[in-house]
Amino acid sequence: MRYLPLTSDDRAAMLAAVGAASIDDLFVDVPAEARLDGAIAGLPDHASELAVERHMAALARRNMAAGDGPFFLGAGAYRHHVPASVDHLIQRGEFLTAYTPYQPEIAQGTLQMLFEFQSQVARLLGTDVANASMYDGSTACWEAIVMARRVTRRGKALLSTGLHPHYRSVARTMANYTGDVLVDGDPALVPGTDWAALAAAVDKEVSCVVVQYPDILGRIDDMAALASACQAAGALLIAVVTEPVALGLIKAPGEMGADIVVGEGQSIGVGLQFGGPYLGLFGCKAKYVRQMPGRLCGETADANGKRGFVLTLSTREQHIRREKATSNICTNSGLCALAFSIHMTLLGEAGLRHLAGINHGRAQAAAAELAKVPGVSLLNSGFFNEFTLVLPKAARPVIHELAEKGILGGVSLGRLYPDNDALANGLVVAVTETVTEEDIAAFAAALKEVLA
Amino acid sequence: MTALNRAGWRPEMNAGGVDDTTTFTGNRALMLEEPLIFEIGGSETTGVDFDEAAPAADLGTLARSAPIGLPGLSESETVRHYTRLSRQNYAIDLGLFPLGSCTMKHNPRLNEKVARMPGFADVHPLQPQETVQGAYAVIHELAEWLITLTGMHSVAMSPKAGAHGELCGILCIKAALEARGEDRRVILVPESAHGTNPATAAFAGFAVEDIPATGEGRVDLTALKARLGPDVAGVMITNPNTCGLFEREMKAISDAVHAAGGYVYCDGANFNAIVGRVRPGDLGVDAMHINLHKTFSTPHGGGGPGSGPVVLSEALAPFAPLPFVTSEDGRFRLIEEENAGEDHPQTFGRMTAFHGQMGMFTRALAYILSHGADGLKQVAEDAVLNANYVLRSLEDVLDAPFAASGPCMHEALFSDRGLAEGFSTLDVAKGLIDEGYHPMTVFFPLVVHGAMLIEPTETESKAVLDQFIGALRSIALRAKNGDPALKSAPHFAPRARLDETLAARKPVLAWSEPEVAPGTPSLSEIGGS
Numbered sequence: 001m002r003y004l005p006l007t008s009d010d011r012a013a014m015l016a017a018v019g020a021a022s023i024d025d026l027f028v029d030v031p032a033e034a035r036l037d038g039a040i041a042g043l044p045d046h047a048s049e050l051a052v053e054r055h056m057a058a059l060a061r062r063n064m065a066a067g068d069g070p071f072f073l074g075a076g077a078y079r080h081h082v083p084a085s086v087d088h089l090i091q092r093g094e095f096l097t098a099y100t101p102y103q104p105e106i107a108q109g110t111l112q113m114l115f116e117f118q119s120q121v122a123r124l125l126g127t128d129v130a131n132a133s134m135y136d137g138s139t140a141c142w143e144a145i146v147m148a149r150r151v152t153r154r155g156k157a158l159l160s161t162g163l164h165p166h167y168r169s170v171a172r173t174m175a176n177y178t179g180d181v182l183v184d185g186d187p188a189l190v191p192g193t194d195w196a197a198l199a200a201a202v203d204k205e206v207s208c209v210v211v212q213y214p215d216i217l218g219r220i221d222d223m224a225a226l227a228s229a230c231q232a233a234g235a236l237l238i239a240v241v242t243e244p245v246a247l248g249l250i251k252a253p254g255e256m257g258a259d260i261v262v263g264e265g266q267s268i269g270v271g272l273q274f275g276g277p278y279l280g281l282f283g284c285k286a287k288y289v290r291q292m293p294g295r296l297c298g299e300t301a302d303a304n305g306k307r308g309f310v311l312t313l314s315t316r317e318q319h320i321r322r323e324k325a326t327s328n329i330c331t332n333s334g335l336c337a338l339a340f341s342i343h344m345t346l347l348g349e350a351g352l353r354h355l356a357g358i359n360h361g362r363a364q365a366a367a368a369e370l371a372k373v374p375g376v377s378l379l380n381s382g383f384f385n386e387f388t389l390v391l392p393k394a395a396r397p398v399i400h401e402l403a404e405k406g407i408l409g410g411v412s413l414g415r416l417y418p419d420n421d422a423l424a425n426g427l428v429v430a431v432t433e434t435v436t437e438e439d440i441a442a443f444a445a446a447l448k449e450v451l452a
Numbered sequence: 453m454t455a456l457n458r459a460g461w462r463p464e465m466n467a468g469g470v471d472d473t474t475t476f477t478g479n480r481a482l483m484l485e486e487p488l489i490f491e492i493g494g495s496e497t498t499g500v501d502f503d504e505a506a507p508a509a510d511l512g513t514l515a516r517s518a519p520i521g522l523p524g525l526s527e528s529e530t531v532r533h534y535t536r537l538s539r540q541n542y543a544i545d546l547g548l549f550p551l552g553s554c555t556m557k558h559n560p561r562l563n564e565k566v567a568r569m570p571g572f573a574d575v576h577p578l579q580p581q582e583t584v585q586g587a588y589a590v591i592h593e594l595a596e597w598l599i600t601l602t603g604m605h606s607v608a609m610s611p612k613a614g615a616h617g618e619l620c621g622i623l624c625i626k627a628a629l630e631a632r633g634e635d636r637r638v639i640l641v642p643e644s645a646h647g648t649n650p651a652t653a654a655f656a657g658f659a660v661e662d663i664p665a666t667g668e669g670r671v672d673l674t675a676l677k678a679r680l681g682p683d684v685a686g687v688m689i690t691n692p693n694t695c696g697l698f699e700r701e702m703k704a705i706s707d708a709v710h711a712a713g714g715y716v717y718c719d720g721a722n723f724n725a726i727v728g729r730v731r732p733g734d735l736g737v738d739a740m741h742i743n744l745h746k747t748f749s750t751p752h753g754g755g756g757p758g759s760g761p762v763v764l765s766e767a768l769a770p771f772a773p774l775p776f777v778t779s780e781d782g783r784f785r786l787i788e789e790e791n792a793g794e795d796h797p798q799t800f801g802r803m804t805a806f807h808g809q810m811g812m813f814t815r816a817l818a819y820i821l822s823h824g825a826d827g828l829k830q831v832a833e834d835a836v837l838n839a840n841y842v843l844r845s846l847e848d849v850l851d852a853p854f855a856a857s858g859p860c861m862h863e864a865l866f867s868d869r870g871l872a873e874g875f876s877t878l879d880v881a882k883g884l885i886d887e888g889y890h891p892m893t894v895f896f897p898l899v900v901h902g903a904m905l906i907e908p909t910e911t912e913s914k915a916v917l918d919q920f921i922g923a924l925r926s927i928a929l930r931a932k933n934g935d936p937a938l939k940s941a942p943h944f945a946p947r948a949r950l951d952e953t954l955a956a957r958k959p960v961l962a963w964s965e966p967e968v969a970p971g972t973p974s975l976s977e978i979g980g981s
Contacts, residue, residue, distance in 0.1 A: 001823065001827045001830060002822075003558055003560060003822070003823070003827075003911055004827070004830060004831070004834055004910055004911065005911065005912065005913035005914075006834050006837070006838075006910075006913065006914060010913070010914040011834075011837060013914070014837055014838075014840075014841045014914060015837065017841060017844060017845070018837075018840045018841055018843075018844040018859070019844070020840070020859070023833045023836075023837060025859065026833075026836050026837065026840055026859040027698075027729060027730075027836070027859075028858060028859060029697065029698040029700045029858055029859070029861075030698055030700075030726070030729070030730050031700065031702075031703060033703075033734070034702075034703065034730050034731070034734045034735055035729065035730065036728070036729055036730065036731065036829075039728065039825040039826045039829055040600060040601065040728060040731075040825050040829075042600065043597070043600060043601075043824065043825035044821075044824050044825065045824035045825055045826045045827070046822060046823050046824035046826055046827040047821050047822055047824060049562050049822070051821075052562060052566075052818050052821045052822050053562060053565070053566065053818075055821060056566040056569065056590075056814065056817070056818055056821075057566075057569060057571075059571070059586040059589050059590055059593075060566075060569040060570070060571025060572050060586055061571055061586065062571070062585045062586030062589060063571040063572070063575050063583065063584050063585070063586040063587050064575075064579065064583035064584070065570040065571050065574040065575055066574045066575060066576055067570055067574050071576075073576040073578055073579065075578055076578075076805055076806075077576055077577055077578070077806070079574070079576065083499070083500060083527070085499075085527055085530060085531050087568070088531075089530075089531065089534045089535070089538075090753075091564060092534075092535065092538045093543050093544075093545030093546070094538035094539060094541040094542075094543045094545065094546070095534075095538050095541065095543075095753065095754055096543070096545075096559065096564075096751045096753055097543040097544040097545045097549075097556075097559050097751055097752065098541045098542065098543040098544075098752065098753070098754040099549065099551055099554055099556055099752045099754070099755070099890075100752070100754065100755040100756075101754065101755065102551075103542070103881070103885065103890060103891055104947065104950045105882070105885055105942050105945040105946065105947045105948065105949065105950065106540075106541065106542040106885055106890065106942075106945050106946070107540075107541055107542065107754075108537075108540035108541070108946050108947055109537040109538050109539065109540040109541035109754075110541055110754035110755070112486070112488065112537055112540070113534070113537055113754075114755075115488070115961075115962075115963070116488055116489050116490070116963070118961055118962055119488075119490065119962040119963040120522060122962045123520050123521045123522055123962075124520065124522065128962070129961045129962055130961075130962070132755070133755075133756070135612035135613060135616060135756075135757075135804065136612065136804060136805060137805065138804050138805035139612065139616070139803075139804055146655075164805065166802065166804075166805035166806065167805060169789060169801065169802040170801075170802050170803060170804060170805065172801060172802075173623075173773070173800060173801025173802050173803065174801075176800070176801065177623055177626050177656050177657055177800075178655075178656070178657050179657065220511075220514055221514075222513060222514060247516065247520075248516070248520075249509055249511065249515070249516060250511060250514045250515065250516055251514055251515070251516050252516065252520075255516075255518070264805075271573055271574065272573070272574055272575055272576050272577070273567075273572070273573055273575075273810050273811040274572065274575045274576070274577050274584065274587045274806075274807065274810035274811075275577030275805070275806025275807045275808070275810055276577075276612065276757070276804075276806060276807070276808055276809040276810050276811060276812075277612070277756070277757030277759070277809045277811050277812060278805075278806075289959065289961070295755065296959075296961055297961070298955040298956070298959050298960055298961050299955065299960035299961075300950050300951045300952065300954045300955035300960075301950070301951055301954065302947040302948040302949060302950045302951070303940065303948035303949045303950075303951075304948050306478075306947060306948075308947040308950045309950075310950045310952050310955045312952065312955040312956050312959060312961075313956055313959060314956075315956075317647075318615070318647035318648050318650075318651035319646075319647040319648075319896075320647070321647075321651070322647045322650040322651055322660075323650035323651060323653065323654035323660040324654070325647070325651040325654075327651070327655065328615045328618065328619060328648050328651035328652040328654075328655045329613075329615055329616075330613065330614065330615045330646075330647075330648050331613040331614060331615070331743075331745065331752075331755060331756040331757070331758035332613070332755055332756045332757075333755075333756045333757045334752075334753045334754040334755030334756045334757070335751070335753025335754060335755075335756065335757060336753075336756070336757055338534075338753070338754065342530065342534055344522065345489050345493065345499070345523065345524065345525050345530050345533070346498070346499035346500050346524070346525065346527060346530050347498060347499075347500050347522075347524060348493060348494070348495065348496075348497050348498045348499070348522055348523055348524010348525065349495045349496075349519065349520050349521070349522040349523070349524060350495065350496045350497070350498050350524060351498035351499070351500045351502075351524055352520070352522060353506070354498070354500075354502055354506050355500070355502070356506075357506020357507065357509060358502060358504060358506050360506075360507075360509050360511075361506060361507035361509070364507075382511070382514070399580055400580050400582070403579075403580045403582065403583055408576070408579060408580075408583070411578045415578060416578075418789070418790035419790065433502075
């Protein structure tokens with residue numbers, strides 16, 4: 001067995017050294033009725049690398065990869081080109097096979113990277129500080145709602161109808177068990193957001209208002225007025241960003257007054273990976289830092305006065321505070337944070353703005369082309385790289401027909417809101433730099449055929 | 453080009469010259485200092501080329517006009533920056549990483565290769581179901597393995613890491629109690645538990661109470677039984693426990709908890725010690741998370757991503773979260789919100805967007821298939837043998853508080869008893885760094901004074917263990933004899949001991965441009981002088 005270095009002679013010598021007659025002597029504390037003597041029945045024995053690779057490759061071939069044809073899916077996960085050096089660097093064993101940096105003297109690589117990551121994320125989101133990552137956007141969103149409860153000592157959260165339905169579903173699930181009160185609902189197929197209504201609804205019982213930007217239908221709006229309304233009522237404004245590339249082109253939520261900004265960092269450096277592992281981004285105003293969940297890396301000095309980095313403010317965390325911790329999170333998304341940080345370093349400010357500009361331009365071109373298909377209209381008045389089309393019939397079967405033609409043509413609102421017939425004709429289409437003009441033409445032609 | 457930091461070069465500007473302990477650059481041969489990207493990057497530098505110009509956008513007042521402040525590097529500079537940073541890390545690829553309870557074992561590279569196959573890596577979670585049958589097949593196949601290896605009824609695959617899995621199990625318990633119409637508010641947790649256990653129970657709205665331990669390091673069954681009652685929702689027990697011992701009376705614990713109307717959560721962080729040799733399902737467990745990044749060797753990546761599938765008993769299975777995959781006639785189907793009413797009406801809900809850590813599932817499945825049933829059993833046996841070898845080889849120089857309790861499982865626990873006045877576990881740990889090892893887990897579990905928890909794992913050879921034992925023996929003797937050099941260790945690491953108090957008292961959590969004193973020389977001025 002290629003991963004196990006002990007030889008039979010080693011095992012015999014070691015058993016003798018510990019005074020055991022056989023390996024079973026070391027499992028003596030396991031009650032006889034729970035001990036398995038042979039290998040578990042019905043399972044195959046070990047396999048060669050070649051055999052395992054063959055098996056896994058056969059499974060992989062049963063999937064249609066995004067790169068196999070024109071691809072337009074988004075709705076919380078975006079396909080961007082990731083430079084080759086990103087994946088090379090995250091596979092360096094010193095990053096890949098390190099643990100959480102508990103011993104900072106020999107973990108400065110990870111720690112400095114996390115400090116750089118936190119700094120990049122804070123600047124991107126427009127917040128004072130950002131943490132060292134959460135699991136993903138959806139769990140970061142719930143953690144932000146819990147944090148707002150701690151800060152305001154109120155338990156009622158208003159969720160915009162433009163929030164990703166999975167994020168809303170996670171919050172609903174958790175609130176069932178924590179006693180938090182949520183006000184939420186499905187979006188309407190209209191060009192504008194529900195933010196003005198939220199601003200009117202926020203009152204002294206509300207802990208936070210949660211908006212997504214760009215939202216699930218791709219709509220964008222200015223949140224400054226909503227931020228003022230929240231501030232006046234003593235509530236926090238939480239902004240959720242599921243497509244961080246957008247922040248290369250549109251104002252950061254922090255700039256517009258959001259108190260907590262969370263996000264899904266997957267679209268920079270991480271890749272689609274069928275939904276995980278992804279990367280939860282979490283930033284906030286400096287005054288709330290001691291109520292933040294998750295790990296934080298901070299600058300300090302070593303005994304010789306040299307600059308160095310450590311995990312800090314750990315008294316918020318479970319391994320110190322146990323049941324009084326701000327969250328139960330331990331392992332987060334370190335390697336995904338590294339991928340994000342490397343990709344962001346390669347882009348730099350100029351590259352990010354350029355990338356965002358191409359995304360926006362390509363999406364505008366696609367929207368114009370697709371809206372020419374008979375019976376199809378564009379819902380949004382403004383968008384970044386994702387928009388909603390209204391089809392003349394239910395979008396969900398259309399998606400399946402498009403897939404048969406080799407085109408992955410977006411996410412139907414029927415998939416996201418299966419119980420809401422009013423949304424059935426909606427189709428959310430994302431267009432990134434990976435989409436070519438030929439892809440757009442092929443999509444428009446196929447859509448025309450399917451709808452004819 | 454606009455440099456974001458006009459102060460330029462850091463960290464050690466020894467412009468005044470060098471003596472025999474310093475160098476001009478602060479580097480020492482292969483030990484290379486590396487500035488922050490903010491100190492070397494520019495706002496107009498980029499390492500990415502685009503084939504086209506970006507068209508002008510018309511976003512009105514939403515346009516981001518102010519500088520973002522993100523530094524860019526060329527590709528060559530980027531590769532060098534991160535490569536230099538990587539060399540300041542210890543890693544399992546470099547040597548023994550005996551962090552107790554963390555299971556730092558070899559990460560096979562086949563698993564990395566498999567996870568990067570485009571059919572897995574380049575697939576969107578919301579693609580039409582007929583286009584992702586292979587992805588569902590991976591989830592299903594791994595789920596079957598986990599169910600069989602644990603002897604449990606079913607498994608929830610979506611939790612993102614161990615603590616998220618704990619939350620999943622605890623919410624299943626809460627939903628089951630609600631279905632029974634009972635309002636039980638207390639979860640019992642042993643003092644030796646991981647901090648995530650009480651934090652999870654509290655996060656889900658439970659009150660947490662301690663279960664005492666016996667003198668031999670196991671749960672005190674009598675005390676536990678005395679506390680059980682109609683207010684107790686369940687217990688969270690780690691088995692093997694964090695003292696490295698198997699909870700001999702686990703079945704009796706489960707029976708007592710069940711008789712009192714509660715549920716048994718098992719923290720599966722230490723499943724590596726028993727995989728293939730013991731099925732938690734035979735011990736009366738109702739829910740247990742499995743850290744795929746521990747037992748099944750998906751890489752820790754400097755702090756994640758993890759993956760924490762939760763195996764469930766028949767009693768808790770109806771409450772499992774969405775989504776999950778079912779199989780009918782070789783076709784796989786996703787059960788999520790829209791069809792749960794029909795197929796899974798009692799689900800407690802959803803824990804995360806999409807379907808869980810697919811990239812970890814592919815790696816874990818490749819690992820499991822590589823080992824097979826026979827190999828996984830050997831994994832547990834070698835892990836336990838290696839830990840016992842460490843325990844018995846060092847108990848004469850380091851206090852092993854539970855050495856008399858019998859063999860340990862996958863980890864060996866020592867305390868700081870017997871070290872010289874003023875010397876602690878921390879000094880032993882930092883001494884190990886100078887010997888070329890990552891230290892063991894320190895000051896955990898809390899039930900032992902100055903705990904040192906050593907988990908060698910099965911992927912270490914006898915020769916490696918012999919050298920480690922020799923090194924730790926030598927450090928233990930130095931700590932017992934009060935060697936002052938140990939107090940200032942490490943001496944040979946990229947950094948000496950770091951000031952954690954300063955970091956917490958004046959938190960600097962993001963880079964900001966430093967004030968530059970007038971007359972500070974720039975790099976080119978220093979280099980040219």
